[in-house]
Amino acid sequence: MTDLADRRGVETAVYQPAEDSRLLADAAVEHARGLTLEVGTGSGWVAEQVATETDARVVASDVNPHACREARDRGLDVVRTDLVAPFRDDAFDTVCFNPPYLPTDPENEWGDWMERALSGGESGRAVLDPFLDSVGRVLAPDGRVLVLVSSLTGFDEVVERAESEGFAVEEVRQESYPFETLSILLLE
């Protein structure tokens, strides 16, 4: 399951719910409140769980136009964005993100939407790092972030980056699979 080609599965333009999605949804249903943004919503499945299982008002975003349409078909409010760029300062009480995190050899990238949904660049943190650097701006003063981290992406590096951005970090979910351990971090 660590190979991008394996993860890609059938030819499709939108990442479909998998173990990581379920872990994030489970944590988000427990911790999300108020106005909630899911960045990189993909199929919209996680955002839909939060919208139906909690009182949070949910907005979903993705860079991929196919994902935006799929999420909108679930009845979600959707905005096509680059991470949190078009949202106002202090806008959200909760932000959730299951980032593309698989470390990828630049020689092996194939340049379609599914790669964008999976690949975290050489480090695995090519999308996660700019997210951690920018998410604080759109969080309300007592807001929180729920972000999925894989051991493949470098757990300690992600915690360190979040702490350097001024967040207190708590691991609220952890599950181990044959080739990786997935965690959900709560940043406050």
Add this chain to the structure above:
Amino acid sequence: MKESLMDILCDPLDKSELELEVDERDGEEIIEGRLVGTVTGEVYPIEDGIPNLLPPDMREE
């Protein structure tokens, strides 16, 4: 998009205000139209209810 989203959206280029121009709506839902940067003048389309707020250099994908 719901018109109430205007409360949380801004121009991705400089975080300034956006102005909503509506071509087609269904109650609270804006189906077709555009968001225009009040400072940058940049035009962000709303198509099939989805505002495309990618910065112009990322839009051609």
